[in-house]
Amino acid sequence: MPDERANDELHEYLSGNSSLSRQYRRENSPLPPHALDRMILDASRAAAREPKSFFKSQALAPLAFAASVFLSLAMVLAVVLGPQARKTDDKARVVQVRMFKSEPPRAAISSPRERNPAAWLAYIDSLRQGGRANEAQLEMRRFRSAYPDYIIPVNE
Amino acid sequence: MNVQDQDTGLMLRYRDGDAAAFSALYAHYKGPLYRYLLRHARNACVAADLFQEVWSHLIATRARYEPRAKFATFLFSIAHNCAIDFFRRDLNLRRAVFAHQTDPVLTEPEVPEHLRPDRVAEYAEQESALLAAVDALPQEQREAFLLREETGLSIEDIARITDVPVETAKSRLRYAVRKLKHSLRPMQEHGPLRLRTYA
Numbered sequence: 613m614p615d616e617r618a619n620d621e622l623h624e625y626l627s628g629n630s631s632l633s634r635q636y637r638r639e640n641s642p643l644p645p646h647a648l649d650r651m652i653l654d655a656s657r658a659a660a661r662e663p664k665s666f667f668k669s670q671a672l673a674p675l676a677f678a679a680s681v682f683l684s685l686a687m688v689l690a691v692v693l694g695p696q697a698r699k700t701d702d703k704a705r706v707v708q709v710r711m712f713k714s715e716p717p718r719a720a721i722s723s724p725r726e727r728n729p730a731a732w733l734a735y736i737d738s739l740r741q742g743g744r745a746n747e748a749q750l751e752m753r754r755f756r757s758a759y760p761d762y763i764i765p766v767n768e
Numbered sequence: 769m770n771v772q773d774q775d776t777g778l779m780l781r782y783r784d785g786d787a788a789a790f791s792a793l794y795a796h797y798k799g800p801l802y803r804y805l806l807r808h809a810r811n812a813c814v815a816a817d818l819f820q821e822v823w824s825h826l827i828a829t830r831a832r833y834e835p836r837a838k839f840a841t842f843l844f845s846i847a848h849n850c851a852i853d854f855f856r857r858d859l860n861l862r863r864a865v866f867a868h869q870t871d872p873v874l875t876e877p878e879v880p881e882h883l884r885p886d887r888v889a890e891y892a893e894q895e896s897a898l899l900a901a902v903d904a905l906p907q908e909q910r911e912a913f914l915l916r917e918e919t920g921l922s923i924e925d926i927a928r929i930t931d932v933p934v935e936t937a938k939s940r941l942r943y944a945v946r947k948l949k950h951s952l953r954p955m956q957e958h959g960p961l962r963l964r965t966y967a
Contacts, residue, residue, distance in 0.1 A: 643802060
């Protein structure tokens with residue numbers, strides 16, 4: 613079988629002592645020109661004399677790694693805990709709302725008497741004393757509407 | 769500590785500024801590396817250029833060196849990449865030269881130094897029958913054979929250098945060995961011959 617033969621040849625060759633390898637080693641062994649040797653060795657010595665750059669130093673690698681980890685962690689925390697991450701709650705909430713009765717519209721002041729609260733109260737009192745209680749009550753409501761903060765004396 | 773570990777140690781020492789460590793590495797690898805490049809590129813001028821390029825790259829990147837493989841694997845990986853770049857450039861040059869030659873206005877196109885017939889013939893004249901047979905191998909098979917012969921690296925390391933699966937590297941080496949044995953059989957039967965090529 614040709615494949616098996618080729619494999620056998622390869623195994624024999626890889627064993628290191630094949631006739632092919634022996635023949636190759638008998639060939640002349642050219643070397644690079646001496647001028648090239650000098651040039652490369654000079655370049656290597658010049659490079660070795662160069663001071664090592666601090667920023668290129670391998671010693672900075674752990675520091676760079678730590679900085680990367682720190683920044684990554686900070687970014688993750690910013691994303692997870694940042695204000696933009698707070699989502700609105702979808703659940704229904706019970707909200708207490710304090711309702712206030714709207715203030716009744718203030719009564720329109722139609723006469724000069726009504727511009728003077730004391731005179732208006734005196735008029736209401738006269739209505740009450742004249743037996744016109746309903747009218748007195750109506751006027752009193754209008755008075756309250758027109759002057760809600762007016763302090764009415766106790767005797768009135 | 770074996771030789772490979774010693775070489776890695778030398779490279780680490782050079783990385784840290786020890787020029788003598790580089791000299792030791794250079795003395796150990798200059799022959800194998802030069803022959804690999806010479807017989808792979810098949811031109812002395814190109815081999816010298818690539819040789820300088822490989823060592824210059826190693827010197828320039830020494831500060832970033834981390835031992836992740838045998839030093840030989842590391843060094844010949846650089847050499848492989850430089851050679852690949854050369855073959856790409858060379859292919860483009862050949863295409864450019866061919867394009868000029870088809871132009872009737874340009875009667876004498878400028879041929880790159882390494883493609884000059886006298887240079888090619890000069891190299892071919894120095895070859896034995898074995899090296900001529902190595903030359904005749906396809907590029908990938910030639911490289912696998914040269915890496916094995918010049919470095920003694922395993923098939924796994926050769927696969928790593930040439931960036932192919934182990935089975936591919938093994939197959940390339942198997943074909944190379946087969947073809948070389950086949951082409952050398954007449955020589956073994958009739959005694960060694962020197963191949964001469966006339967320009």
